[in-house]
Amino acid sequence: MTHEGRQLNTGAVPIIETDRLILRAPQMSDLPRMTAFFATSRSHMVGGPRDEPETFRTLTSRLGHWMLRGYGMWHFHTKADERFMGWAGLMYAPGWHEPELGWTVMEDGEGKGLASEAVTAARAYAARHQALDALMSYIAPANARSRAMAIRLGATFERKAELLGMSCDIYRHPRQEAA
Amino acid sequence: MIPVLTTSRLTLRAPTPEDFPVFAEFYASDRSRHVGGPMTREQAWRALAKELGHWPLRGYGRWAVEITETGAFIGIIGLWNPLDWPEPEIGWDLMNGFEGHGYATEAAEAARAHAYDVLGWPTAISLVAVANDGSRKVAQRLGATRDGTFHHDHFGTMEIWRHPAPVDLSDGGMEAYA
Numbered sequence: 397m398t399h400e401g402r403q404l405n406t407g408a409v410p411i412i413e414t415d416r417l418i419l420r421a422p423q424m425s426d427l428p429r430m431t432a433f434f435a436t437s438r439s440h441m442v443g444g445p446r447d448e449p450e451t452f453r454t455l456t457s458r459l460g461h462w463m464l465r466g467y468g469m470w471h472f473h474t475k476a477d478e479r480f481m482g483w484a485g486l487m488y489a490p491g492w493h494e495p496e497l498g499w500t501v502m503e504d505g506e507g508k509g510l511a512s513e514a515v516t517a518a519r520a521y522a523a524r525h526q527a528l529d530a531l532m533s534y535i536a537p538a539n540a541r542s543r544a545m546a547i548r549l550g551a552t553f554e555r556k557a558e559l560l561g562m563s564c565d566i567y568r569h570p571r572q573e574a575a
Numbered sequence: 576m577i578p579v580l581t582t583s584r585l586t587l588r589a590p591t592p593e594d595f596p597v598f599a600e601f602y603a604s605d606r607s608r609h610v611g612g613p614m615t616r617e618q619a620w621r622a623l624a625k626e627l628g629h630w631p632l633r634g635y636g637r638w639a640v641e642i643t644e645t646g647a648f649i650g651i652i653g654l655w656n657p658l659d660w661p662e663p664e665i666g667w668d669l670m671n672g673f674e675g676h677g678y679a680t681e682a683a684e685a686a687r688a689h690a691y692d693v694l695g696w697p698t699a700i701s702l703v704a705v706a707n708d709g710s711r712k713v714a715q716r717l718g719a720t721r722d723g724t725f726h727h728d729h730f731g732t733m734e735i736w737r738h739p740a741p742v743d744l745s746d747g748g749m750e751a752y753a
Contacts, residue, residue: 424632449659452632456657459631460624464592489624490616560617 408462410525412470414517417510419470419484422458426471426480427451433502441539442500461487467526469498472514474505481505484514486522486531491560497522497531497569499545515549523572530571534564543567577630578693580638580685587638587652587682590626594639594648598623601670609704610668611730626651635694637666640682649673652682654690661725665690665701665738667713679713687717691741698740702733711736718744 409421427448433439434446434454446454462468469485482501488494497519501511523529533551535543543565551567558564577589590598602612602619614622630636637653649670656663665687667679683701690696701719703710711734719736726732 421631449657452658453625456625456628456632457621458624459628460626461628463589463627464624489620 408466409459409468409470410521412517412521413475414513416475417472417481417514417517418475418478419472419514419517421462422455422469422471422483424455427455429480429502430455433500436503438503441536441542442498458483461489467495467522467528470514470518472510474510481510482514484511484518486518486526486528493557493559493566494532495528497533499542511545512549515545519549519569520572531569533567533569534559535567536562536564577636577638578689580689581643582681582685584643585649585678585682585685586641586643587685588641589630590623590637590639590651595620595623597648597670598651601668604671606671607668609707609710629655629657635663635690638682638686640678642678647673649678650682652679653686654694659727660702661735662698662700663690663696665699665717667701667710674709677716679710680716683713683717687738687744691744696741699738701736701738702730703736704730705732705734 412419431448431451434444434451436444439445458469465486465488467486469483469487471480471483473480480502482499482505484499485497486495487498488496497515499511499515505511519531522531532554533546534557535546546567550570554566554568556563557566580587599616599619601607602614602622603616605613607613611622626637633656635654637651637655639648640650640652641648650668650673652667653665654663655666665683667683669679687699690699700722701714701717702725703714714736718739721734722737723735724732725735
C-alpha cells in the first residue's frame with residue numbers, strides 16, 4: 397500500500413512525439429533512473445544531490461507545476477525502447493525572473509542529440525500553444541555542456557543574474573517561427 | 576480527477592493558484608514549524624505544487640478546504656503518502672486564523688471516510704509533531720489512539736496516531752458521512 401504508483405490521467409500534460417522521443421508527463425516509473433541521476437555529481441547543477449524520497453517530491457512538484465501553471469516540465473523517453481532519458485520544458489516559481497526553459501539528459505543519453513531534440517520540441521510547443529516565446533534559460537557558469545547546447549539551439553547570452561542566491565547566466569532563445 | 580467532498584460547513588476541492596497567498600502566509604509563519612516550515616515563498620510554491628502532484632502519482636491527496644458559505648480557504652487536509660512515510664496518513668494543516676472551530680476535525684472525518692469507503696484503506700494513521708498540541712487534540716477527537724513514534728530527518732519526531740478501523744466506525748459513524 398505504501399509504495400504503489402498509479403497510472404492516472406495526467407491530462408494536464410500534452411504528449412509530444414519527435415523523431416526519436418516521446419515527451420509526456422513525469423511518472424512513477426521514472427523514479428529509479430531519476431534517483432540514480434540525483435545521486436551523482438552531475439545533478440549538482442540542477443539542485444542535487446537528492447535521495448529517493450526527495451526525488452519523489454520532485455516528481456510531485458513537477459506534476460503540480462503543470463496543474464498550477466498549465467505548462468511545465470516534460471519527461472521524455474526513447475520511442476525505440478521506452479527508456480526514460482531526461483526532461484525538458486518550463487519552470488516558473490517565485491524568485492524566477494520569468495518562465496525558464498530547462499533540460500537534463502541522463503548520462504547514457506549524452507552525446508546523441510536527445511536533449512536538443514526534446515528542447516527544440518518543447519520550445520516550439522510552448523510558443524505555439526502556451527503563448528511562451530523567446531524563452532530564457534538559466535545556465536550555471538560552470539556548466540559548459542549546458543551552455544554549449546544553449547548556443548547550439550540558437551540562444552545568446554543576455555546578462556548575468558542571480559537565482560535563489562546563486563549567480564547564473566541568462567541565455568535568450570530565438571523567437572519561434574510561426575508554423 | 577480530484578473529487579469534491581462536502582461536509583455540513585466545508586467544501587473539500589482541488590488546490591488552485593488562488594490559494595497560494597494564504598498558503599504562503601501560513602508557511603512563512605511560526606505556526607508551520609510542526610509541518611516543515613517556516614519556508615520561503617519559493618519553497619511554499621513548490622509545497623503547493625507537491626500537494627497537487629501527489630494526486631496523479633498516488634490516486635489520492637490532500638484537498639484545499641474552504642468554508643462553503645464564505646468561500647474562505649482555511650486549510651489543506653486529506654490523504655498523504657510520500658515515499659518516506661511509514662504508511663498512508665490523514666493530515667491536516669489549518670491556515671492562520673482558522674483554528675478553534677472544529678474545521679480540521681470535520682474535514683479530516685470526510686477525508687477518512689473517502690479513504691475507507693472509496694479507496695478501501697484497511698487502516699489509517701495521522702502523524703503529529705511531538706509539540707503540536709492542537710493537532711494532537713484533533714487526532715483524539717477523531718478517535719485515534721497512540722501507536723508509536725516515527726522519526727523523520729526533516730520533519731522531526733512525530734507521534735503516530737492510529738484511527739479507528741472502518742469496522743469500528745460502522746456503528747453510528749459512517750451514516751453521518753454519507
